[in-house]
Amino acid sequence: MGFWDWLGGKSESKGGGARKKKGDKTPQSLHFPPLPHLQITLEYKKIKHIILKIKSFNTLSISAPFGVGISEIESVLYKREQWIRTKLLAFPQKVGERYCNGGEIFHLGESYKVSFSPSHRASIKLNEGEIRVEARSEGEIEAVVQKWQRGEAKRVFEEVLGEWERELEVQISHLSIKKMASRWGSCNPKKGYINLNLSLIKMPKRLIEYVALHEMIHFFHYYHDKNFYAMMSQKMPNWKERELELREWKRRIG
Structure with missing residues (x-):
């Protein structure tokens, strides 16, 4: 193309x-x-x-x-x-997710229309442009989707962090996935802890890669000084573009 x-x-x-x-x-x-x-x-x-x-x-x-x-x-x-x-x-x-039949959710940078079916067993299935949600009632859609999002976040975040661990030759001892109002991530370099915002799972993988790298470089450079940004540019030359896109996605998901 x-x-x-x-x-x-x-x-x-x-x-x-x-x-x-x-x-x-x-x-x-x-x-x-x-x-x-x-x-x-x-x-x-x-x-x-x-x-x-x-x-x-x-x-x-x-x-x-x-x-x-x-x-x-x-x-x-x-x-x-x-x-x-x-x-x-x-x-x-701003546009936020709507957890209802015919609503909209975001997953890894794609928009999905919610298709609800009543069922005693909760389940999620992704098709092209559609997320099929089975739950006991329409009021349970949000809880079912968010539980699924947390599982997806764990899988994808661990995959991304693993790639950076190999690239940077450093090891993370613990990953926490949290709902954070003002941060996309945080870390404790001494303990090897990484915290990532659950909402990142709604965004393209390249933005998850950016946030993960940002936090892991703090293992080498604690402050946002010239050494920090020099390493960012070395490992991810287009990190500024990804940072801008992250801001745009924050506006998109509400």
Whole structure:
């Protein structure tokens, strides 16, 4: 897949990417790799310049003159990436999970619609875009889902921490998974303890990797000094991008 994922469109790479003919006003859905969760629509209009407009905390609309190629739009997005990130973070709207039939939950960066079925035995099954929840009543959906999320968090967090243990040649003695209001993680380097926020299981794995690495580097550098950030950059060169995305996800999950 190239820079853009065109939905319902046909790519024409000649001349700098797909172009729209005058008169075709069908909006296109696009994908921008540096901000994978961002929903982008492109519409061609009788205007002179490319216009970007933030519609919500995760939605961007692009208006472009007829005849402008995708490569030109790509260039504008990269040039204004920091502006886009700043505007997204400033947008007041939040979206939280809804634990009800037809509601929505997030798991490892994906959104799932809740499909509830009454049953005396609680269970969870993930399908594409859907989480099937069986419980005695709809009021028990939240408890069943959160118990499942905690089990998933233990599995994924231990896997990620294990990878960093091998990379950093250090050993963790204890992992705690907690609900934390203001922190994504914490640690006790002397005892080898790591605490991670349960809500991280809702986010893409790359953000769990970032938080885990951040806490484990404290085993080597207690303070957020130049040595700490030098090691962060050595082990994860794009850690600043992941940090920004983490903030955006906090706004998304509410």
